Amino acid sequence: MTDERTYIDCYAMVGKKGPKDVETAYETEVLLEEMEWCGIQGALISHSTAKEYDPIYGNRMLLREMKKSPRLYGVWTVMPHHTREFPNPKDAVKEMADHGIRVAKMYPRVHRYPFSIDFCGDLLTELERNNILLMVEGGHCYNPDLLEPSNQVLLSDLDAMLARFSRLNVVLLASRWESTRYVNALMRKHKHLHLELSNHQGNRAMEVFSEWYGADRVVFGTGALEKSPGAAKAFVDYCTLGEEEKAKVAAGNIMRLTGIQEPKPYQKKAIKDSILQLARQGKPLKDLLVIDSHAHISHDGAEGIGFLHQPYGDAKSMHDRAKLMGIDAMCISGFLAVWTDYEEGNLVVVDAMKRFPGFYHGYAALQPQYVKNWNKEFKLWYEKHKMGGLKPYHPRTFIPYNDKAWAPWFQYGNRIRGYALIHPSPDVVKEASDLAGKYPNISFILAHSGASFADARKAIEVAVKYPNVFLEITLTSVTYRVIEFMVKHVGADRVLFGTDQPMRDPIPQFGWMAYSHCTPEEKKKMFGLNMQKILKRVRISK
């Protein structure tokens, strides 16, 4: 009875904010509709005005929004009182109690104050004494920018605070998937720290973190309305935790931490979309062809790769996880091949293709700065090992895709009617347009087109001009409504499901598409039929 499990989203924001894409939703009404679409019965909301303008003013606006539904619970934006911009801690806590609010949130970076004991100690003392849950956003590692909107505390500062306030319950929101090695140290050390995973989509993170820290310390949140709430919900529904653990993550933990009452179930409504129906129950799409057009692989036994903790990224583990969603095939490139050593990394792919024939399809990676004889490479990877894909990669070669260094490969790809996965480069619109015009027989797949509406527009600009261009969705951002936006502008025939697994867990990416508001027919094309056509076009001859 997965559909009946109660979900309370601990991480949603409403209200207008500063720079925003015209397409990004922000209204409480949209949130409420989407919650019902997904089967999320309650949400803790905070107000953007409290973050970006003034906590007191924004909190008043929050109270107005909360009146719109008993399914909404408030998160009070707080800050230290020393500069007289906010009530002293005792008054602040009393005001929260008067409004029945049990959760406080701080934004030290946006509000430009030190997250230190000297400045925040009085406030945190009072929160701890009154058993109020504190939420902070943080955990970005390679972009510790002061103005990064969802990186409000540095983990080193959080560590010091938790050491001082050891009974204060804290939820770390929006922590990122490449910060596992940092967060692990904090989670082991501070038993009252909890993790929310809407941004921390590490491979099998639900299961791994529940094993490491206990399911009591993993809390369901969505990042709505920037992110697709369905993506986060699917992560719980489809993961392999037991029912008791899932119930804790979905709602039990946040109810225990805040004392909020369980929201009412929704009135039963017939769900017409057959894919949504299965997603709501956490069931695989068995009768449907699902092909992951953008995946990677690591070697057997790998627990991590370079900058990233990344377990279960080998051929067998990914094949196992695919069954949970009903993924029938995957197009993979070797992480090692893209990152460091194409020859060694391609061999990992070849091995997977041999062990799971028909399931794994190979993207060869070739690095022009190392290739000595292109023909030899073509013979080996395409003729002998039956790969059909090309994975040139700008971020690790710094060579623009329309540079002559790549040309022999694209000429060959054009001959075999192959498919090329193009990761964004600084000038990707120009580069992809040049290629798509010059090599009309290659299916060009623009990776990460769903990263944001701005990125989608760039990909759309290329796709409307060239029929051999496709938009692949994947990224951690799981941008809410961007799949619908791409379908509206280029049609469902030109959009492809992809996950980037095992860098990211495949489930949230899967949920993003399954919960989209496209029609079941459109979803079928994007989930598998389009990529099947692309694979079938390939003609490798000697």
Ligand SMILES: [Zn+2]
């Ligand atoms: Zn990738």
